Amino acid sequence: MSDKQIKKILIVGGGSAGWMTAAALSNALRGGCEIQLVESASIGTIGVGEATIPPIKLFNQSLGLEENEFVSKTMGSFKLGIEFVDWGKKGTRYFHPFGTYGVDFDAIPIHQHWLKAKKEKQVENLDDYCMAWAAAVRGKFHPPSRDHSKIQSTFDYAYHFDTGMYSRYLRQYAEARGVVRIEGKVVNTTLDTESGYIQSIKLEQGKSLEADFFIDCSGFRGLLIEGALQTGYENWTHWLPCDRAVTVGSEQAEDIIPYTRATAKTSGWQWRIPLQHRTGNGHVYCSEHMSDDEATSVLLNDIDTKKTCDPFVLRFSTGRRKKFWNKNCVAIGLSAGFLEPLESTGLHLIQTAIRRLIALFPESKNNGLAEQEFNRITIKEYETTRDFLILHYKATQRDDSEFWNYVRNMQIPESLQYKMDHFQTSGRLVSDGVELFANPSWLAVYLGQHHWPQHYDPKLDLNPNKDALYNLQHLRELMAKVAASMPSHAEYINRFCKAVM
Numbered sequence: 001m002s003d004k005q006i007k008k009i010l011i012v013g014g015g016s017a018g019w020m021t022a023a024a025l026s027n028a029l030r031g032g033c034e035i036q037l038v039e040s041a042s043i044g045t046i047g048v049g050e051a052t053i054p055p056i057k058l059f060n061q062s063l064g065l066e067e068n069e070f071v072s073k074t075m076g077s078f079k080l081g082i083e084f085v086d087w088g089k090k091g092t093r094y095f096h097p098f099g100t101y102g103v104d105f106d107a108i109p110i111h112q113h114w115l116k117a118k119k120e121k122q123v124e125n126l127d128d129y130c131m132a133w134a135a136a137v138r139g140k141f142h143p144p145s146r147d148h149s150k151i152q153s154t155f156d157y158a159y160h161f162d163t164g165m166y167s168r169y170l171r172q173y174a175e176a177r178g179v180v181r182i183e184g185k186v187v188n189t190t191l192d193t194e195s196g197y198i199q200s201i202k203l204e205q206g207k208s209l210e211a212d213f214f215i216d217c218s219g220f221r222g223l224l225i226e227g228a229l230q231t232g233y234e235n236w237t238h239w240l241p242c243d244r245a246v247t248v249g250s251e252q253a254e255d256i257i258p259y260t261r262a263t264a265k266t267s268g269w270q271w272r273i274p275l276q277h278r279t280g281n282g283h284v285y286c287s288e289h290m291s292d293d294e295a296t297s298v299l300l301n302d303i304d305t306k307k308t309c310d311p312f313v314l315r316f317s318t319g320r321r322k323k324f325w326n327k328n329c330v331a332i333g334l335s336a337g338f339l340e341p342l343e344s345t346g347l348h349l350i351q352t353a354i355r356r357l358i359a360l361f362p363e364s365k366n367n368g369l370a371e372q373e374f375n376r377i378t379i380k381e382y383e384t385t386r387d388f389l390i391l392h393y394k395a396t397q398r399d400d401s402e403f404w405n406y407v408r409n410m411q412i413p414e415s416l417q418y419k420m421d422h423f424q425t426s427g428r429l430v431s432d433g434v435e436l437f438a439n440p441s442w443l444a445v446y447l448g449q450h451h452w453p454q455h456y457d458p459k460l461d462l463n464p465n466k467d468a469l470y471n472l473q474h475l476r477e478l479m480a481k482v483a484a485s486m487p488s489h490a491e492y493i494n495r496f497c498k499a500v501m
């Protein structure tokens with residue numbers, strides 16, 4: 001082993017990012033490296049991040065976690081997508097499903113057949129052709145079938161869970177695999193005078209900790225990536241202007257729905273996340289248009305069960321670190337950047353950063369090529385995800401507040417404008433194929449927010465299919481029938497993964 005090899009890794013921070021990283025690295029490196037994690041109980045964690053997207057299942061599976069045990073230990077529930085209320089126009093709603101809309105036929109995407117039928121006033125909502133919504137609207141849940149000939153295979157799911165319990169669960173996992181946790185507050189960092197690489201960190205109690213490689217999971221502070229290395233931040237507030245959230249827990253609702261709800265408000269939006277022991281609520285808003293007190297009162301007026309704690313205000317700036325990997329430090333979690341909570345991408349960006357770090361694990365302490373590749377892919381991932389989030393604001397018709405007027409009229413990135421122009425012309429969905437949010441997600445937002453294309457696919461008029469309407473009706477009826485036969489979400493939880501309160 002060369003003496004330049006990485007033998008000691010230090011993770012700073014023990015929130016979701018820190019413990020997800022510690023768990024995954026201890027599993028992947030299998031004792032080949034010494035891993036330490038420093039966290040400070042006096043500082044604590046951000047304590048939000050309870051809704052996820054389907055790839056989280058892959059992360060848990062890669063660690064060998066058993067699904068029912070994980071859901072039970074984190075007071076979790078299942079999530080089939082997000083219901084968006086009042087986004088396109090007040091009084092309207094749509095569902096962003098996990099999975100696809102029905103199945104394509106005649107080698108033409110199903111939404112094109114639907115657009116044609118809609119123009120002829122022969123169909124109603126696009127949501128009716130989506131298995132995830134068929135189950136969600138009936139309060140049903142069962143994992144999808146692996147038999148791809150079945151309609152039950154066309155949806156996917158993720159989880160809602162208590163983020164503190166998830167971190168504790170992963171801590172046990174990581175410590176059992178040799179990760180050493182150190183309690184302490186980092187007060188200083190020492191850099192190598194020649195290379196500028198991080199040499200050590202100093203704790204408040206005076207102790208110094210050295211390592212070959214550092215992972216900054218210190219949250220918005222970015223203690224190492226910014227505090228020590230001054231990497232710089234690319235601010236995206238002009239595109240994603242919400243910069244605060246007020247959160248509050250409330251009692252568990254009678255009905256535990258299998259989806260997140262995101263309701264648009266005058267200057268932002270509000271989330272509702274059902275867990276087994278409580279409901280998570282938060283109001284995300286733009287401080288230029290609403291005060292903290294007003295935002296708190298909007299939130300408290302709109303929660304549907306009794307609050308269980310005091311509301312708590314969080315501040316953030318949407319954007320990303322100019323480099324995610326800088327010298328011998330990688331930033332993972334909120335220290336790397338934040339796009340805002342819409343569409344629940346925070347934990348996912350942690351998961352993909354960890355996967356990328358493991359794939360590019362450097363041969364030596366200074367490996368510029370691995371750093372370059374990590375940054376190249378991560379920047380692309382942040383930018384494509386950012387564009388999808390911006391779409392929710394840009395594609396609105398709301399004109400009832402300064403906030404909505406601003407986002408409706410704002411300049412958007414060229415990359416997003418290009419996609420919107422394609423859809424506007426003939427309902428065409430374009431993507432470079434490696435994006436987190438695939439075509440059905442874009443479709444859900446475009447059509448759910450009444451961003452109608454001028455035409456449907458011209459091929460449908462060149463070769464009309466007399467059975468298209470019948471196919472659509474059949475799909476809708478089949479989905480409704482299959483969904484009706486599933487267990488309710490509550491029944492499924494009670495049977496397989498009920499938490500011990």
Ligand code: FAD
Nearest residue numbers: 013014015016017045046049051186218219333334346347
């Ligand atoms: P933190 O939780 O802030 O942890 C930072 C850690 O660093 C803590 O352990 C702290 O003690 C430690 N630390 C800091 N300074 C020091 C120091 N000086 N010395 C020692 N230790 C220190 N993501 C989703 O996927 N789904 C969601 O629904 C979602 N909702 C969100 C809602 C809001 C309002 C916000 C702000 C974020 C949301 N996110 C969501 C993102 C998600 O919360 C984060 O990605 C996730 O919690 C990871 O946070 P973190 O570990 O990076 O930071």
